[in-house]
Amino acid sequence: MPNLFRALPSVDACLSALEHADPALIAATPRPLLRELANRFLDARRDDIRQGRLTDPERLGMDALLPQLAAFAERESGPRFRRVLNATGVVIHTNMGRSVLADEAVDAVLKACRGYSNLELNLATGERGSRYSHVEDLLCKLTGAEAALVVNNNAAAVLISMDALCSGGEVVVARGQLVEIGGSFRIPDVMERSGAALREVGCTNRVHPQDYENAINERTAALMRVHTSNYRIVGFHTDVPVEELAEIAHRHGLPLIEDLGSGSFLDFSGSGLPGEPTVRSVVAAGADVVTFSGDKVLGGPQAGIIVGTKAVIDTIKRNPLNRALRIDKMTLAALEATLRLYLDERLARKRIPTVAMITATPDELKRRASRLASRLRKACGDRAVIRLVPGESRVGGGSFPENALPTTLVRVEPAACAPERLKQRLLDTTPPLIGRLEDHAFLLDPRTLADAELPDAARAVASALHQTI
Template structure:
């Protein structure tokens, strides 16, 4: 065994051969060297384990197919494209909402050219980055003023720190939510310096609960929209309008955290009704915050709208500098909001809205098309069929509510199990994510574009160790 080590090819010899491989010319030499060293270390371990037992197994020609696969895999960007076959439209782990074409173009231009990010073209003097989006957000929502920070968690933090630091914020016990990543309203409130004052019961809170809680140390009445769970049965919730009436009576601002911002009417889909930002603003709520990258379908952002008096206070908070958005977010958000100036245009061009609104009959045709592509490209190594299924909106919106869809089911005909197929698809050039139901790997065309169908087929081919 010890004699086999000397037959391993040298690093320089391997590098020289790799340099002639056109598919690897873009890989930096230092990275390639590290990957080659790692591959040769694997070979040494295989010699020790008795997996490699002969000299001819160590020739560069014998090792080269494995070696190039190792280098290509190691040279891939860690952050890369994934094919979403799950049917979850706003998939938190897969990047949430896809941007509209106009937003993508705006981001590209913002990255590639200089811009008037903080430059007033009318005066030639320094300007405000928020001026690019504030008016259009106000026009769409009906608010007096607006501010944008880097996400809605930041929006909650800066609002509470500005309006209630060192004083009490009154919140219903049933609204002390936790969202993904263990983000909890009480924890953020503590970090902001605001003092939590819980009122009501988990399932029922009344206006008189807020009234009874107000004292000389009360700074804010807060409402949190429970977008990612439901309490059903014997329930009661205080409306925004009722809170505004109490706030006006006691000269206290009312703040509502909407979570996933919704500017659209999804009637006709069988979904429970979600309040729109416009409706909440029209109730007179003083400050409203929501996400830009969920149901709204824009970039990650925390959008704050409301009465100018309070928005101006939040703008002056030093945290605003810490939490401000960059030029790419500004470009994408302005382009997305412009589409909302005409609701029909938004429905047609914002990918998130298009996917949510797509009709089952259209999805059935697309599932059949995907199944045909898989049949032609992959062939008899899998069996495919189309059946009814459900999609989800995701992103904490419309929890536990289904959208009717049609799924393409994939089952390997060989020795590979369905769970193994699912796992191996994550290592393909274009990782494919789906779900297992009824002993089949299921793909939902709702979250796959037709241009991705052949990519899906190629990923399955790779997972099955086949070639085109």
């Protein structure tokens, strides 16, 4: 064993070999990081020797180790936050960054980052301006609201709205709407943090107008409706419509707060999804405050959007939390570019990736699946059986939880390893490819793969299948 250890090259020898083999890697990677990676690589080989996995000195020389070292250094020197290929068919995938930005939004972010901007500069006066003025008019035009504010996510939008309007008072909300969504985000917890007391009404599955009427007292600060996000109550179920609840609230001099969660500007019923309330319809129905996410069905950057009546929104704007929860220039640039696309619904459906993925037709998906399957057959040869099978996609992000979207899946059956092993190997490809396991096979859904990503997906699968078992 001592002879095996002595056969390993030095760290300096590893760095020198990398410099000749991959000058681009050397130029792009800080020297201290490369030295650390070389040490980690050699430590792993020493462990292989101790465990008896490496017993041949010829496999420990620089020539033998260089391909492994170069691959390890290339993989580990990259950013921890990186691009992945989403072949799961879940459009708004929380674990993979939710919505993909439109090209217009990406270009706007680049311009905002590469130089100075009029973030808080009024170009008409040369004096200090408001960062929200860049998107407020757009939001009002698209939703019919009188005023708007944007914070960093929808949880923040709910928090600041309740802190500004309800702190020290009671908020009346239906028991069946006290939801918990991903990341243990609970509506009751947000209420508590805002200083408002929760007043539950109705039963889990049924709530009536009289329940709200009976709960209103001198401490009541607002009535609230919460979209149930990723769960539904079906069967024996009754709710109070926005219009009726707004009438009750306004008769008692109270605001109605509506947390839409994943708010939409478009009607997706033409794509086989049930009619969900749009932001405009809720504003028109009388809600004084409507909060929703920018990075879900809307297809923009992470943001919490608040629209409503001018008097109420102005109160929220003056809340001290606004400073802590405000958006930065990159979010603002991406949001404005996304909102501008919605001025033309046809353009929004075509140019905003989230909307385009949700509304992709079965024929379009079948054609894309066929192109991907052809690339996979050519790249993988006899290492896998590639077939097209019918399947289902999901919108994700807590939107339309009961409704699947028809798609055509590419089914990959590896010849020399289990599908689970293939899925694991694909986490190490560049870029990583994320699919799903079903019915003893690895499945790729073309709905969430752009046309430009199909070659990368085929290369990733081929690379994973060619690895030693």
